[in-house]
Amino acid sequence: MVSDGGGLREMWPAFLYVYVENADETYKLAMNAGAVSIEEPMDTPYGDRRATIRDPWGNLWQVATGCP
Template sequence: MYLPDGYGTIFPYMLVNGANSLCVFLADVFGAEEMGRTVFPDGRIANIRIRIGTSNFMISETDGSAMKSMPGAYYIYVEDVDDTYKRALSAGAKSIFEPADMPYLDRQAGVVDPTGNNWWISKRLVEEPYDS
């Protein structure tokens, strides 16, 4: 089975109101890179292909009928939780919880992006797997 470079057998496909503004948010906060986009003849975004770090995913603009906005939750690893959290708030996110060290040995903060998705901004504090 052929999979394009950077794609796994499953990856997020976000359906949002405001696909372009979400892309700007993701670039400003997480350093997302736009890999390409497809636009319908009416100007609506069919999909924007995005990469953050080693992960690829797609964002699509809802059409107001069959394709409704579907907020999701995403766990993202970053180098600096506190700085990323501040950038997210500056870019329009709302806080779920401030950065804190968690009992499972991640430093973590939570935000809701402007399109309603939850982001668990995390950094592993130890170089070992999670308990099974």
């Protein structure tokens, strides 16, 4: 999913929800590459394992691994 940041509590250029093979590993890679942690990996009530990061350009990314 991709959207602009309008209408939410805080403004940012883009908000992206991306499914990846392993949310924890993707989170670690992003942290090592200089991303800012907004939300550490966690299990959601709807079954995804998800983390939220901010890239150097201000975009928010939620990286998630879907439920099996």
